[in-house]
Amino acid sequence: MQPSTTERPDRRRWRHDGIAFGCDYNPEQWDAAVWPEDVRLMREAGVDLVAINIFGWSQVNPRKGSFDFTALDSIMELLADAGIRVNLGTATASPPPWLTTRHPEILPVADDGTTRYPGGRQAWCPSSPVFRRYALALVAQVAERYGSHGNVELWHVSNELGCHNALCHCAESTAAFRRWLERRYGSIEALNRAWGTSFWSQRYDDWAEILTPMRTLSTRNPGQVLDFHRFSSDELLDYYRAEAEVIRARSAAPITTNFMVTAHIRNLDYFSWAAEMDVVANDHYLDNRLADPTTELAFAADLTRGIAAGEPWILMETSTSAVNWQPHNIAKARGEMTRNAVQHIARGADGICFFQWRASAQGSEKFHSALLPHAGTDSDVWREVVDFGGLVGRLGEVTGTRVVADAAVLFSWDAWWATDADNRPSHAVEYLDQVHAAYAALRGAGATVDVVHPDADLTGYRLVVVPALYSVTNAAAANLASFVADGGTTLVTFYSGIVDENDRVRLGGYPGAFTDLLGIRVEEFAPLRPGADARLASGGTARLWSEHLALTTAESLEAFVDGPVPGLPAVTRNAHGTGAAWYLATQPDPAAYRDLVVRIADEAGVGRPAGAGPDLEVVRRSGDDRSYLFAINHGAAPAAVDAVGFDLVTSSPVAGAVTVPAYGIRIIREEAA
CATH class of the missing domain: 3.20.20.80 (Glycosidases)
Structure with missing residues (x-):
């Protein structure tokens, strides 16, 4: 669920016939004699929106x-x-x-x-x-x-x-x-x-x-x-x-204008920009500097949708293959371009546009991939582009539907700026890393997630995850407490609630704004030394962080075995109103983090499609009278999802277990139950 969009009186609605398939075109880089051929090939590929x-x-x-x-x-x-x-x-x-x-x-x-x-x-x-x-x-x-x-x-x-x-x-x-x-x-x-x-x-x-x-x-x-x-x-x-x-x-x-909701750009608070846009648009490129770039892609798409208050948005720029600005500009494997683009569509994009149409022969971006590569039309990239254009042409009916999610992650540019300050308890703890870790655990558990502002209306969510929300206003803290009191479940992670909007420490013990909600009091941080881990009683590994945590009304469900605070709680749960507030005092290893999120999500009643997990993304987009199940397999083995309806990828009816090939996709128009 998403908060409603605040409408500007002069807002103009973007309209396109179906899912837009677009690109940037820079004809000034080419002789005019090339232009008619470019336009002919655009039509062959199915391109129907061009930025010039x-x-x-x-x-x-x-x-x-x-x-x-x-x-x-x-x-x-x-x-x-x-x-x-x-x-x-x-x-x-x-x-x-x-x-x-x-x-x-x-x-x-x-x-x-x-x-x-x-x-x-x-x-x-x-x-x-x-x-x-x-x-x-x-x-x-x-x-x-x-x-x-x-x-x-x-x-x-x-x-x-x-x-x-x-x-x-x-x-x-x-x-x-x-x-x-x-x-x-x-x-x-x-x-x-x-x-x-x-x-x-x-x-x-x-x-x-x-x-x-x-x-x-x-x-x-x-x-x-x-x-x-x-x-x-x-x-x-x-x-x-x-x-x-x-x-x-x-x-x-x-x-x-094109936002940059991505792992390496942090200077603009796009939540504050969104109301000025007639349609939200984003640029995103797969970042191979990260350990898990496809999870970051999914997070960026979900955050872009959150900025758009749940409405469809446009991917204004992405790449067919390699970019030119990373230390190692890795070419995409065959089919990866399509999977990446469909990830964005599954998560709310009603337009997929690429930078750029024709790969440049000169300039700083001459080694950036394009729809029409240096190798020309006799290339695997071009053949995949044409195939993708055909797929987009079959997805027009998806336009206007919205993503269905009953879990949310709170995200704040203010918290990002304040957390990554010059002086902090541990420079190993960075805001976006903590957000990505929490999101990866949710995605690995098969949950579909909205990424929203801390002030967003949380009504309708079953689970709200709050990763490292170091800086938080009183109003946002009250918003979360009200959500839990009314029956919701939250998971708050360490280094949250520490300061107010002016970066002033909330005195009386950490986690400051959330101490009553969580039923705990932290006297002192105990970050781990570089390269050091601690063991958890359940067998998992604690990384980066621990703290001197005391229970007030909460119960301890996991403890540190060793490290700076052996025997003290690492995971707690507190009843608050008719809901539950969990606290995580460290960063567990990915498997332990995922297991914890599965436990909390199941308790909260979060829907998790059968088979969905780290390799198989399963996301649903729905409208008033239709719904579509997107299944994207990032793994080397076939996977299966249960669906009844019509597969828009293979143009064939399906019923029961649907096989998603290794590195393949399926998009099912679901029959009404």
Whole structure:
């Protein structure tokens, strides 16, 4: 279940005929003679939504005051004539050399005070009024020209806002940060209290004394760093609003931008952005730096759906195979592209788009895979692309359905920023790692999970998992306690509830905001030394963390055998109202974590499809009168699910046990019971 979406009065609904199959197209990289062939091959593959003009600034605005839309006009008409809809970029993602040469003051400044120069992308400060003036003038030109074009299905503001330039420390950013702080706190006295500036003689007497958190000789003020993250997210959101306002005055088409809900980008609080989007869109690439990249993919898709308040969303960018920016850019195995894409569809995406159409011959991304690879159409990648296009064409009826989940994970960018601070009890404990570990245990147990904000309406969930929610407001803590009191079950993990929204420790014992709910009191943390583990009484292994935990009203269900706190509780359970609150005082090994989650999920009555587990994902999307069972096998052996209906993959009826081949997928339109 998901909280309802807060509707903006001017929100435009994105509409597409079926599941969108799209890509980024950068025709400016190719001779015009290639364009008709590209469009012909797009039709052959089944591509029906193309993003263009994403990085087109220097093409359409080659010098100050000069605009040339000749090439873009041609591409627009080629796509329209082929029946391929357009996701039109505003071209503002990276300023052209003429602009940064004329106005070097728009360049971003890093926390060491050095300027970052052109030659890459996003060489601009989000707070720069000069950059905004030029960028909005360009947006106005593009929107005036194409605002009423019948083939524009969607507007694409900038590109991956904040990917490289979210945190700027220039003079303009410093002045904007001060204005943001004054609006937030109202008085310098309130700011001093929030930041705890009595520590290390940091008390401010005037707003003009405040800087952005530049690099220091010692560690920085945690409250200042936390607020700078909040400011930076808000500043880029304000920039998005400015572009959207220009477009909205000139076009009736819906507007969005591509989020980066992924393991390595943390600078923007997308929960606060969601209401400004006509449709939520995300970019996600399989991250082979992680031990379990497909689980992270599933988590990112579930979080994107949570940001969208359960509504269908768009995967705006992904890859057919290797990317170009990881230390080891691993090519996908045959069929992996399809499995990855179907994972996103299963978890709520109504559009799957790839970066990019044709693999670049030059530039920083020339070794990034594409729908049309360097090898051309005589390649396994191309053949899989065409097959995938055929599958997408058969999935149109899934459009508009929603994912069914009765378990949730609470997630917060504020907690992420606050947890991963300069000084903390253990640098081995990082927020996203703890969220991923909890999510992996749920996925391994076969549960379908919504990932939602701590303030979300929790009504209807049976289980809510709270991993390492270090920073939490009183309202969010009360929200969880009310959920449990009304009959829900929660699992709260260590390092939760420790501080308030200003990173101020909640005194009286840990886990602070959750002590009464959990029926425990922790006197002191006891993190494990690097490389050291502890044993649990049940035979599992405890990693990273332990603590001096005492029971108040809870019961102990698992204990540490050795390590810093032998004999003390590692897992507790407390009755609260008509529900139950579990606490986990360590990070168990994956098998033990999964076993614990299975036990709690079964007690809570969480639905877990038979056969679902670490290798076999089983997710259901439902509408008013239809439901679809997605089964995705990541394992080397065939698996089985029970289903009655029609398989949209094989175009055949099924009844009873359905075999999902090794590394295969099945998508079943279920018959009504």
